Amino acid sequence: MVPTAVPRPPAHLRVVDPAKARAGAARRRRTGAPESPLALKRRARRINAVLAEAYPYAVAELDFRSPYELLVATVLSAQTTDVRVNATTPRLFAACPTPRALAEADEAEIQEIIRPLGFYRAKTRAIRNLAQKIVDDHDGEVPGRLEDLVTLPGVGRKTANVVLGNAFGIPGITVDTHFGRLARRFGWTAEEDPVKVERDVAALFDPRDWTDLSQRLVYHGRRICHSRRPACGVCPVADLCPSYGEGPTDTAQAAALLKYEFAPGREELLELFLAGRSRAQLQADGWPLSSGRQLRMEDREPWRIGQIDENYRRSAVLILFGALDDLPSRAAEHAEGVGRDLDVLLVQRAATLRSHPGQVAFPGGRLDPEDGDLHEVLSVPGGEVSAAHVRAAVREAEEETGLDPHGVEVLGALAPVPLPVSNHLVTPVLGWWRDVSPVDVVDHAESSLVFRVPVLDLIDPANRHTATVTRGRQTYRSPAFTVPVPGTASTVTVWGFTGVLLDRVLTALGWAVPWDTGRDLPAPLVPRAHDPPRRLPVASPPPGPERPRLAEQLSAARRRRGLSVRALAASCRLPASTIQGWLSGAHLPGPALREEFTALLDALGLTDERPAELWWEDVNRSRTPVRPDSTPYVGLRSYRPEDETHFFGRTAEVAVLGERVVRLVDAGGPRILAVVGASGAGKSSLLGAGLLGRLRAEGGPLHGWSAVATTPGLDPVRRLEDAVAATPDLLVVDQLEELWTGAREAEEPGRFLDRLAAASRDRVVVVGLRADFFGTASRHAELRTALERPVLLGALTREQLERIVVGPAEAVGARVSPDLVGVILRDVAPRGTEAGVGLLPMLSQAMLGTWEHARTRELTVADYHAAGGITEAVERRAEEVHARLGPREREVARAVFLRLVRVVGTGTSATVVRTPVLREELPEGGAAVVEEFARARLLTIDRDEIQLSHEALLDHWSRLSRWIEDSRRDLYVRQQLQRATQMWLANDRDPLALIPLGQLASFRDWTGDPRQQALLSSAEREYLAESERHYEDALERQKRSAREIERRGHVALVLLALAVCAAVVAGALGVRAERFQTVAETARDEALSRQTALEASRIRGESPNLASQLSLAAYRMAPTREGTSALIDATAVNAPERWLGPDGASRLAALDDGSVVARAAGDGLLSVWRDSDRLAENREDLAVVDGAPGLSDVDLLAVDGRVLAAVGGLGHVSLWDVTGAPARRLAGLDVGAGTPVNAVVLSPDGRQLLAGGRGEVLRWSIEDPGAPAPLPALALGEDADVLALAAAPDGTVYAGGTSGEITRYATDGARAQRLDPVPTGRVVRALDLADDGARLAAGLSARELRLYDVEGERVSRSGTLTDFGSWISDVSFTPDGEAVVAASFDQNAYVHRLSDLARIDSLPTAARVTSALRVGERVLTTSQDGTTRAWDRRGPVIHRQGEPVYQLSVDRQHTVLSAVGVGPDVVSLFDLSGEDPRPLPSPEAPPGETLWYAGAVAPDASLVAGGTEDGDVLVWPLDGGRPEEPERAAAIEAGITGADVTTDAGTIAAWSEVGSEIALLRRGPEAPLRRVATIPVPGTEAARFDADSTLFAAADDTNGVELWDVSDPAAPRRAAGLALDSVATSIAFSPVADLLAVGTEAGRVRLWDVADPSDPHPVGETSDALSSVKGLQFSADGTLLAGASGDKFVWMWTVGAADLDVYAALSASGDRMNDVRFVGDRLVATGDDGVVRSWLVRAEDAVEAVCANRGDPITEDEWRRHVTGAPYRDLC
């Protein structure tokens, strides 16, 4: 039942950056800067668009099939839910299908049908009257006009609009409560009157949007923008809403309010809607569209505990479960999963109340009228609950405990419980305390305790019994729980009504375990208010006479100002209970809280009346005068001079001390006397109350002596000087051991003691020293004499102890019972032993506690035990104070106490001692906490210093021990920091004294963790911050220089330097090893990532597969900018899948259909794959010859259903049947040992096998492949080695080689005729014939590929390709005959289009390419390195042309892309709708016109707009992407260089870089293209419409951008101008936010908020690019901005609330970039290289793509060569 995880917002809701939402709301609320009408309209439409996406299924929730049904259902829906109406109307309409039938139906029957809707009699009358009117006036048909509808009985404007909009399709705005509320929250109207709201909203929207808008607002109002607690933190329009913040803005808190959105099936339903399912279909499928599927609580069954009468009153209690932060139960965990931290909130009623005094209850109380309508329901996880009861429960809980109601999540409500004793019907509301806030007693007259009890403690059978109350003869029984109150020594008993309730809840939740119900104990009834008061009058002296007046003044001021206690507490940064105490006069601010009190006076406006000093004087006057007899025990602190009358037990020591001091007066030399004793022996009390008090009192031996007492403190010498300056007769230096425990220079104790010795020559000096420092102190000559005869404080006798116990009480007229004395003596000195002196502070604390618990003038054993006794007095006292603190104060307390201790020594000898702290060094909020503990005497404030009252706290407060233990190492580090800070300050903040870079990492967790920071003083924090800044500066300098060097090509050096820097940081590990190591490792990983990313970039051109894998490695090492960029860049180059093989040349062959691929390799293996798409699998390796030189060629042929493979090598030719695995060797052919066979080919007709030998071509007839028969060889010439062969279908054989020609033969079986050779003049290394034999390709050693046309015997050269870096080693026509693939020794394979001989692909490898061919969609290559590569033919390149491309545009659905460049077609179009981008016909200019450089595809893909050299705009309608005949209209007086089209394709803007104006043209289905307006802009560099088509931004050539309101394109109005520091070169509007991005010639990108176009303001900028940013675009979700820059990078930035962070800098193109567009999950960019290529946008997608395409993973050897410093690892 209790949530186990923080809810998150549903995935389908648009996520809004809270910072943006905050900024937007603040801006829109700004007074004095009202939103302009245009801005309002734009924002309103944006809201509607976002809501349309959030609620695509927003339709009327009432079911209907006709206007009649909707009208009746709408009337019936009053005072009930749509769900109920939908459940009822099917029966009604079955009985009464028409208005006439309804008018004539039997009234009783109708009443019966609609009874479940409530008010059924009235509703029956209403709908029958309505039906009758329709029959009478409208002939039985519901009228379709507003004016008619509103004349029907019971039909108002709202109902009429619902019917018109939903049943008649006539636009209408339905202003119901949701609509009105939201319209006001959105700032669309300020009106309350629905008619006026309708009027205001209608003006903002196109009438076509009215009906849907109405539904969307209702949906939004019901689901997210609730009336009382709008879920702003997850609201999809948060950044557009001025009311953002009316509800919780925390995501988790807000998400918890989205019950409907979390309902099971919600996402599924959404998807079905988006997939086009209609509402009716979904309902037919059983989807309850009106209600969603709601969760049900299991435990809503009622139980009754009594009968109440009809005059009962309603009330509600809050059963609030939560996770108790740091006081978990000690009980064992429960099998049902009740955690140790699960707790429930309880309140103990004040003992002074007349009813149920002292009883424990859940917070709660009666319902108030303002809690709302009893029938209003709320949807919560447990179902629908009464809103009024929930409000009452939470409100009462807030009033009783001060909890923050926003942190409470209501889970459900139990059935009401009738409580006859008070005649209440009590509804228990179950809540989960999601965000715990401090709680405490708000009104002490109402409650005495607010506390949280672990549920496990309640469940524990040991804590359970049955409570009984007997009245007369009747005994009432209830389940009871007696549990400790966490953090205190108290226990409470929960019984009665709360006990019953708790018992039932635990049982219902399945948490209860069996307990002894027969164990009866009387209920702990507390006497009623007239019982005598609890405390002794002397223990609680009445407040001073000024106090009530002061309290009343404060309270009156609070009332005047209407401020709540909590608000005041927040403004003073104090707990509410403290403020409450001041206001009620219960307590007064101590000196430590003077500042906070002044803040309170300010908040109350009282400092306007009188200066704060005068108020403070009032406070002091109000203090109760200190009366020595008020509290005779002092607790942990020592007795002071003024406590002299209460100081007992050391009478003898006091006397001795007096004597010794007097004697010293006449002594020579240093007159120093030491009082030495163990910790807790009472030295300070002896010095304070004994020496300074009693001995100087009248009649004492030192009466009349002036005296000064001090301690070394934080600045011992200064303190001593101050003390000596007062020239006292007696100087007392207590706690001398602080000289050695403080953090100070080694010489300081010596200096101090020298000065002390000097001072003792003029006076008597008495020092107090802890015994364990005796040895240390005696090493100082100045003290040696004194320590030879110290006054030693030893163990106490029983008599002394007794005096310590009883003396103080008796001194104020009280007494300690003899029993108590006995108990204490037994506790302190068991069985007659001596009391350990160390116990004195605890004894003192125990007596103080006993005093405070005493109810009479006699202190009893019960009081003593109630205080915790000797063993727990300190613990309880400290825990009581701690428990009173709120969560935040507890955290502060931890920080304060950890500052008050320090570690002395190291290793096992390290001890923890107390240390004073200056008030100014307390952490924020520390003063209030110190005040609390000081009031409990656990801390002592002495002047400006605070310290633990006694070291006993260190041993006897377990929480403090835990804190210290948990932080021991932190304490040590902090001490180092303290020392370093002191040095830094002492050296005038010299930077040289800052933490060295290498050591800073060890202090990093102190800079980032607020909890750690709280342990530091402001000076230490400043020191750390300064060191951090220093470090950042140094790193920045490093990075800057790295960038510089990078640009000069020496990147590796700098990265190495950074890596070394990181290593230095890592090497400086001294403390906190594990954290430090993490920091160091991170730095190292980042350096490695950068280095590896650079290596990947370096080899990308030659080895793209390996580069991709290295990019992935870089990203895996650390997702640095460089690593991320390299990874994303890897997706923009055509990287092949690869398979490693043995080094050496190998050759490939493939059947055209890709069903078989074969490779002949230099190691003698023939590898056969039987599916070219699955080369990673199913490879069959056949050992054809034994090792090198192996095989040199292979050919495949499909013939007669078989696949034959011929292979050749040195002295070897064989024929194989490779149809299926395993392949079969058909024949080995005799070629003669030593014959170099470099080429084999099978004739296309399947009749011949040819092999190139030395000087001849060997032939075999393979008509019987199993028995090849030799045919006469074809002779070439003696020295001519045959290197290449080709065979035509007609029997012609082409042979090439070293002869410098292509020799030809016409063959027919055994016959052969030599034809005219084709001279080449070069060695022919490769030949291929197109399938039809009409084209021949020859690869030459002369870096040349020649193409020939073949016609019969005629061969003519048709083309030559020369752009190769080395020989052509292989050549093949593609199966479709459109291209030729060439392998070159220049380490590339190339693809050239045959139609124009354009190179359409270059496929780089890391070695000479020995074979290349295309099969299916891939090009396969083999290289000298033995690697076979498969290149996806599609790759990331969409278009490649020889000339620059300047502009891109794409429609919103990403179906058509246009590219404008200097190619043969100015505007190229591509179809993106399929799997591969496909070129479309280019738009052409009408005859006689010249296209100029502009082209823009409309967002709806309906047209492409461009222009002519003469300034005409051309618009080509697109039909499936194909341009049709253009329309033309005159636009401007210059060649069109840019165009943009509005979202609806109705308006076109066209401009020229050299023009003086921008033309706006309109076009519609009926109206022709025409210019409607011009905007004066000189030399337009860039311009763009926004997504709403209401705003247009244009950059001129004078460093400006003009914003124009184009909501009426025929009458554009200038909205504002933006001034820049250089010419704007690109413009983009965010599609989802009011953001305009402008890129400039200087490489800067600036962001403006244009929510109000008449008042745009800059919100961020970046200057990462080093050259002009020419193209800009936001991603569809607005989270990324991409820019194409002249610095050859494509930049991607993440768009923050007010900044742009580089996400990636992409350099795969390598040339100046001109434009960029997001297309689906890819980014498309182009530039001067004329290539339009795409990158995957998200790094995660890139990881997937690289892994899917890598083939064989990077080898360890490759890793070693390219990655240094990181171990080899698998990357995918």
Ligand code: SF4
């Ligand atoms: S939930 Fe908040 S942010 Fe969203 S519309 Fe309502 S008030 Fe505005």
